[in-house]
Amino acid sequence: MGGGGPDEEDNRWPPWLTPLLREHFFVQCKLHADSHKSECNMYCLDCMNGALCSFCLAFHKDHRYIQIRRSSYHDVIRVSEIQKYLDISGVQTYVINSAKVVFINERPQPRPGKGVTNTCEVCDRSLVDSFRFCSLGCKIVGTSKNFEKKKRHIAVASESEDSYSSSSHGMLNKVQSFSPSTPPPTSASYRTGGKRRKGIPHRAPMGGLIIEY
Numbered sequence: 001m002g003g004g005g006p007d008e009e010d011n012r013w014p015p016w017l018t019p020l021l022r023e024h025f026f027v028q029c030k031l032h033a034d035s036h037k038s039e040c041n042m043y044c045l046d047c048m049n050g051a052l053c054s055f056c057l058a059f060h061k062d063h064r065y066i067q068i069r070r071s072s073y074h075d076v077i078r079v080s081e082i083q084k085y086l087d088i089s090g091v092q093t094y095v096i097n098s099a100k101v102v103f104i105n106e107r108p109q110p111r112p113g114k115g116v117t118n119t120c121e122v123c124d125r126s127l128v129d130s131f132r133f134c135s136l137g138c139k140i141v142g143t144s145k146n147f148e149k150k151k152r153h154i155a156v157a158s159e160s161e162d163s164y165s166s167s168s169h170g171m172l173n174k175v176q177s178f179s180p181s182t183p184p185p186t187s188a189s190y191r192t193g194g195k196r197r198k199g200i201p202h203r204a205p206m207g208g209l210i211i212e213y
Contacts, residue, residue, distance in 0.1 A: 016045045021105060021137050025068045025075055029053035041068045076101040090132040091139050103135040
């Protein structure tokens with residue numbers, strides 16, 4: 001995906017996909033600003049010339065185009081439309097207004113919910129089912145060679161850190177085991193350590209006493 005990478009990397013996806021991900025929809029059409037319902041929510045896959053309104057489609061009759069919809073201020077595309085032109089396997093689908101949709105770009109999420117066991121491989125957003133990505137944008141990033149290489153590097157670094165932590169813990173145990181333990185008390189320590197009880201004081205004999213008769 002872009003970035004001056006190899007042609008093989010760029011050719012994995014149709015040429016209209018990257019411009020679609022970067023486009024801003026639901027803005028007023030500059031060509032039909034005075035017309036009613038001139039909101040730009042269409043995109044021509046053949047022309048790739050920006051967001052279009054319903055009046056602009058008159059110039060794209062024989063072209064492939066898709067309609068962009070919104071859910072919670074985020075752009076979505078119906079699965080029935082996008083799957084004709086793009087492989088969306090691995091991308092989480094949602095049901096909105098009785099129709100399956102996929103999100104175009106990732107949605108920020110502060111932290112995964114409690115008890116979540118599956119998250120997007122790119123942005124860590126919680127996924128309901130066993131999908132890999134939360135949006136089309138995350139799939140492009142997550143399946144790129146650079147991202148996979150980076151992910152492997154992080155995994156190796158994590159394993160090395162865990163190994164170092166285990167080794168350090170083992171060395172600490174060895175140091176503790178080699179430390180001399182406190183020796184048991186001896187009989188001498190009992191004699192020196194205990195207090196001697198004082199006895200009754202005795203006077204010296206009165207050797208100078210003289211008895212007269």
